[in-house]
Each structure stands twice: as C-alpha cells, then as structure tokens.
Amino acid sequence: xxxxxxxxxxxxxxxxxxxxxxxxxxxxxxxxxxxxxxxxxxxxxxxxxxxxxxxxxxxxxxxxxxxxxxxxxxxxxxxxxxxxxxxxxxxxxxxxxxxxxxxxxxxxxxxxxxxxxxxxxxxxxxxxxxxxxxxxxxxxxxxxxxxxxxxxxxxxxxxxxxxxxxxxxxxxxxxxxxxxxxxxxxxxxxxxxxxxxxxxxxxxxxxxxxxx
Amino acid sequence: xxxxxxxxxxxxxxxxxxxxxxxxxxxxxxxxxxxxxxxxxxxxxxxxxxxxxxxxxxxxxxxxxxxxxxxxxxxxxxxxxxxxxxxxxxxxxxxxxxxxxxxxxxxxxxxxxxxxxxxxxxxxxxxxxxxxxxxxxxxxxxxxxxxxxxxxxxxxxxxxxxxxxxxxxxxxxxxxxxxxxxxxxxxxxxxxxxxxxxxxxxxxxxxxxxxxxxxxxxxxxxxxxxxxxxxxxxxxxxxxxxxxxxxxxxxxxxxxxxxxxxxxxxxxxxxxxxxxxxxxxxxxxxxxxxxxxxxxxxxxxxxxxxxxxxxxxxxxxxxxxxxxxxxxxxxxxxxxxxxxxxxxxxxxxxxxxxxxxxxxxxxxxxxxxxxxxxxxxxxxxxxxxxxxxxxxxxxxxxxxx
Numbered sequence: 282x283x284x285x286x287x288x289x290x291x292x293x294x295x296x297x298x299x300x301x302x303x304x305x306x307x308x309x310x311x312x313x314x315x316x317x318x319x320x321x322x323x324x325x326x327x328x329x330x331x332x333x334x335x336x337x338x339x340x341x342x343x344x345x346x347x348x349x350x351x352x353x354x355x356x357x358x359x360x361x362x363x364x365x366x367x368x369x370x371x372x373x374x375x376x377x378x379x380x381x382x383x384x385x386x387x388x389x390x391x392x393x394x395x396x397x398x399x400x401x402x403x404x405x406x407x408x409x410x411x412x413x414x415x416x417x418x419x420x421x422x423x424x425x426x427x428x429x430x431x432x433x434x435x436x437x438x439x440x441x442x443x444x445x446x447x448x449x450x451x452x453x454x455x456x457x458x459x460x461x462x463x464x465x466x467x468x469x470x471x472x473x474x475x476x477x478x479x480x481x482x483x484x485x486x487x488x489x490x491x492x493x
Numbered sequence: 494x495x496x497x498x499x500x501x502x503x504x505x506x507x508x509x510x511x512x513x514x515x516x517x518x519x520x521x522x523x524x525x526x527x528x529x530x531x532x533x534x535x536x537x538x539x540x541x542x543x544x545x546x547x548x549x550x551x552x553x554x555x556x557x558x559x560x561x562x563x564x565x566x567x568x569x570x571x572x573x574x575x576x577x578x579x580x581x582x583x584x585x586x587x588x589x590x591x592x593x594x595x596x597x598x599x600x601x602x603x604x605x606x607x608x609x610x611x612x613x614x615x616x617x618x619x620x621x622x623x624x625x626x627x628x629x630x631x632x633x634x635x636x637x638x639x640x641x642x643x644x645x646x647x648x649x650x651x652x653x654x655x656x657x658x659x660x661x662x663x664x665x666x667x668x669x670x671x672x673x674x675x676x677x678x679x680x681x682x683x684x685x686x687x688x689x690x691x692x693x694x695x696x697x698x699x700x701x702x703x704x705x706x707x708x709x710x711x712x713x714x715x716x717x718x719x720x721x722x723x724x725x726x727x728x729x730x731x732x733x734x735x736x737x738x739x740x741x742x743x744x745x746x747x748x749x750x751x752x753x754x755x756x757x758x759x760x761x762x763x764x765x766x767x768x769x770x771x772x773x774x775x776x777x778x779x780x781x782x783x784x785x786x787x788x789x790x791x792x793x794x795x796x797x798x799x800x801x802x803x804x805x806x807x808x809x810x811x812x813x814x815x816x817x818x819x820x821x822x823x824x825x826x827x828x829x830x831x832x833x834x835x836x837x838x839x840x841x842x843x844x845x846x847x848x849x850x851x852x853x854x855x856x857x858x859x860x861x862x863x864x865x866x867x868x869x870x871x872x873x874x875x876x877x878x879x880x881x882x883x884x885x886x887x888x889x890x891x892x893x894x
Binding site: 297 | 541542543814817818819
C-alpha cells in the first residue's frame with residue numbers, strides 16, 4: 282500500500298536524529314588533511330641557508346595554468362644565493378590562477394618547490410594573491426611563512442614533509458629520517474627509477490616468470 | 494472619557510481600552526518572538542534530521558541567528574525595478590503580513606482571567622464570527638502575494654504570483670470545508686465557543702475524546718494538508734521552490750521588504766498551527782494542577798497557556814518533520830490533489846458527519862442512516878465521475894504516448 286510506504290518515509294528523518302552529527306567546526310577547528318593534499322607552495326633551502334631554486338624555469342614551463350613567473354640570474358660570486366651558477370632572482374606564483382596540480386613539484390630538479398597543506402587563505406586584493414619569493418621561502422626552521430591572510434593553527438607542520446625541517450639552516454635533528462609524506466616526488470617513499478635497459482630486462486623477467 | 498470609547502458605548506472605560514491595547518501589543522510581540530523562535534527551532538530540528546547541528550554561533554545554541562539575519566536584512570540596500578508600480582510595490586509586503594497577524598487575533602491562548610477587576614479572555618479578539626474572520630484573513634493574504642508579483646513590473650514575479658494565486662485559491666476550498674467539518678460538531682463560529690465545546694473536567698484520557706479531532710479526524714487531516722498548502726510550506730512550496738524558480742513572486746524584493754514576506758510566511762505557519770490546536774486539539778484546555786486551588790493564579794493564568802503552547806509546539810514540530818521528509822510536489826500533482834481528492838473527500842466527510850450529528854439529535858438509527866448517506870454520496874460521485882470520463886476519446890496522457 283502506498284500509504285504505508287508514505288508513512289514509513291517519516292521514520293527516516295527521525296532515525297537520523299539519533300545518529301552522530303557530522304558537522305565540523307571549521308574556522309575554530311581544522312581537520313588533518315589527506316596525505317597527498319596539495320596546498321600552497323614553499324621554496325625550500327639547504328642546511329647552509331642556500332636556496333634550492335636554481336632559476337631553471339622548468340616549473341614555469343610545465344605549469345598548465347601559467348601561474349608561475351621565474352626569472353633566473355647569475356649568482357654573485359662573492360655572496361652566492363644558491364649553489365651552482367644561477368639562482369631564482371624573481372619567483373612569483375599567482376594563486377588566483379594556480380590549480381594545485383603539483384606538476385611544478387614534479388618538474389623541479391632540485392626539490393626547491395614543494396607544497397604544504399595550507400589552503401585556508403583568502404586575500405582581499407590581487408596583489409596579495411601573487412606570492413613573491415619572500416613569502417614563499419621557508420624560514421630558518423624550515424617552516425612556511427605565516428602570512429596574515431592565512432589561517433594557521435600550529436599543527437599544520439605535522440602534515441608536511443619532515444625533511445623540510447630537518448635540512449633547513451637551523452633545522453631540528455629530531456626530524457632527521459622522519460617521513461611525513463606530503464607527496465613530493467622522489468622523497469623517501471618511492472624506489473629510485475630504474476634505467477631503461479634495466480626496466481626492459483625486468484619486464485622480460487616478469488614475462489618469463491608468467492610463462493613458467 | 495468618550496474620546497477613548499471606540500464603540501461609543503457607556504460601559505467602556507479607560508481600563509478596558511488599556512487592556513485591549515495591552516493585549517494587542519502582547520499578541521503582536523508574542524507572534525514576532527514566536528516567529529524568531531520558530532525559525533531557529535526549524536533550522537535546529539531540520540539539522541538534527543540531516544546529521545548536522547545547525548546554527549550555533551550567534552548566542553547560546555545559535556538562538557540569536559534569526560535576530561542576526563533580521564538585522565542584516567534590515568540594513569541591506571533595497572532596490573525597486575524602474576517599471577514597478579511604486580505604491581502597490583511598497584504596500585504589498587504589509588498586505589501579506591497584516592492578515593497573518595490578524596488571523597492570529599482570534600486564537601484563544603489562555604482561559605478567562607481578571608485584569609484590574611475586569612474579566613477578560615486571554616485572546617486578542619473574541620468575535621462571534623471568529624472562524625469566518627479566519628477564512629477572510631487567509632483569503633486576504635493572497636492579495637499580498639498577487640499584488641507583489643504584479644506590481645514588480647517584471648516577468649518572473651508575475652509568473653510566480655500566478656502560480657501562487659492558483660495554488661492558494663485551489664486549497665482555499667478544501668481548507669474551508671475542513672473547517673466546516675468542525676463547525677458541524679461545535680455548532681458555533683466563535684473560537685471561544687469551539688474551545689469550550691472541547692473542554693472537560695476530570696480524567697485526562699477521557700478528556701482526549703472530547704477534542705474535535707476524534708469526530709472530525711478526516712477533516713483534521715485535510716485541514717493540515719490544506720493549511721500546509723495555504724502557507725506555502727513544503728511539500729507545497731512551489732511558490733518559492735528555490736531549485737526551480739528565481740524566487741517566485743518576491744523575486745524583485747530585497748532587504749527588509751523581502752524579510753517581511755518571509756516573516757508573513759512563518760507567521761502563517763504558526764497561525765495555522767494555532768488554529769489547528771484551537772479547532773481540533775482543544776486549544777488551551779487541559780488538566781489543572783490538582784494540588785493547587787482551582788482559583789490559584791497558576792491554574793488560571795499559567796496552565797491554559799502552558800497547554801496551548803505545548804500543543805502548538807507539537808504541531809510545529811510536525812510541520813518541521815514534514816518539511817524534512819517530503820519532496821516537493823509537481824504542479825500537476827498539486828492541482829490534482831487539491832481539486833480531485835481533497836475537496837471531494839472533504840465534501841463526503843461533511844455529508845456523513847452532518848448526517849451523524851443530525852441523526853443523533855433526531856434519534857435516528859445511525860447503523861442505517863450513515864451507510865445510506867455514504868451510499869448516496871458514492872452514487873453522486875459515481876454519476877459525476879461517469880459523466881466526466883469520455884470513453885471513446887484518448888486522454889491527453891495517452892495521446893502523448
């Protein structure tokens with residue numbers, strides 16, 4: 282009977298009343314982000330304080346949203362900013378355009394650019410949306426700059442890679458060897474890539490294994 | 494003191510006028526506070542039913558959320574289309590809120606009390622034609638909707654207003670017939686008379702049988718459905734229908750004028766629930782505190798109001814429950830339900846209950862009379878149905894397929 286089904290429908294919302302609530306108190310509390318979450322970027326540094334960025338512009342080239350602007354320059358010989366010949370003279374990311382695809386992180390040959398879990402930022406003008414190198418560089422402890430328009434609660438560092446804090450200029454040895462995986466390419470988790478011939482022989486081995 | 498005597502009758506003195514003014518202000522304040530409370534209540538309950546917690550920021554448990562919304566709407570910019578009919582556009586929101594308030598004035602909130610030596614009912618107006626007044630006011634509420642849509646000088650509000658008017662008119666008939674189902678039992682149009690007709694002394698459970706909901710159970714169901722449709726409450730909220738319409742008849746309204754439409758709508762829900770309590774659930778009638786004297790202030794003032802509020806709260810919870818449960822009707826379903834079922838069932842019920850009431854008075858044998866009346870009604874419907882179905886012709890639905 283339709284009437285019985287109709288009345289049975291009324292029990293559905295009443296059952297929900299006794300179930301636990303799913304509400305999150307977002308601006309007061311933040312939930313830990315998923316392991317591979319892509320937030321805003323940071324530019325990392327070496328233990329000696331040198332910047333990892335070498336101004337190669339690969340990140341800018343690979344960026345599908347064209348939101349990264351890099352200009353490299355020759356390192357001043359008496360006071361080098363990055364090891365090697367060149368360094369990132371200008372480094373800007375426009376967060377009105379960035380889609381957080383992480384391709385810049387994959388492209389970076391020196392692991393200079395990585396992503397944090399920070400996405401709770403809201404700017405009130407377009408100038409603030411363009412993060413300059415000053416804002417992107419990690420501080421001496423290997424932590425991202427805490428900009429006034431970003432919501433930081435203190436525990437966000439736990440979600441980012443520990444090596445950022447272990448290898449920064451005044452880094453903390455406690456973080457040595459600790460993995461807090463943030464999805465950066467090549468760090469600690471994936472096995473190193475094998476050469477082409479090795480990979481082919483591996484494939485052949487697998488095929489033979491199947492046959493046997 | 495003749496200038497304070499609105500009816501120019503000698504026995505009305507300043508105290509009476511002050512009592513009336515006091516009651517008016519109190520009723521208005523009560524209704525406004527009730528609306529604020531009801532919206533918060535609604536949001537909390539509906540959140541409960543959807544595994545959320547609802548508003549929680551403004552005040553304890555978010556109870557001031559509606560106040561905050563109201564303040565925001567009050568200070569928002571108000572716009573008016575250039576093609577709008579200015580005076581009508583400005584007056585339409587008040588045309589919709591005024592009947593909502595006036596309809597509440599006949600609801601008995603409490604019992605007979607004495608203020609400064611004057612015996613008076615806790616009820617704003619005790620009209621001999623109370624129920625007719627209710628019907629008139631619920632009919633007038635339509636003007637606010639219709640004129641708002643028409644005077645906006647824009648197409649969407651006009652279409653929304655036509656939708657709304659058709660819906661409100663369709664359910665007006667079933668609504669009135671359901672009320673007549675109670676009037677047959679009570680034999681009076683005065684709401685106080687209806688409430689007194691349901692009052693009882695003694696056993697509580699026995700008293701439940703005195704409520705008109707028992708002899709007029711079908712009328713009660715039809716009243717609830719029609720009242721939901723009259724107040725544009727889900728599942729009959731086609732007038733606003735956020736998912737399908739820009740906004741319905743109030744598309745061009747902004748700021749506090751927009752808020753007044755919503756105030757009127759929620760006020761109507763409360764008023765209709767209060768009317769349902771009055772007509773079917775005994776109004777303020779309920780057991781007094783036995784250990785206190787019958788003339789004690791608590792028994793005279795507080796207990797009737799308490800019972801009224803309790804019944805009102807139960808019905809309002811029911812409206813929220815319905816809002817959380819039922820999906821919106823399609824427009825043809827709405828019209829079919831109103832015209833093809835509600836009115837017919839209400840009429841049938843009216844005939845049968847009329848026969849029962851008259852039969853009791855005349856001491857007829859009800860076991861013969863009632864089936865005969867029902868059979869007669871079914872016969873009439875059968876003839877109507879047979880004459881309206883054209884056999885050789887395909888219906889519109891069949892032609893489409």
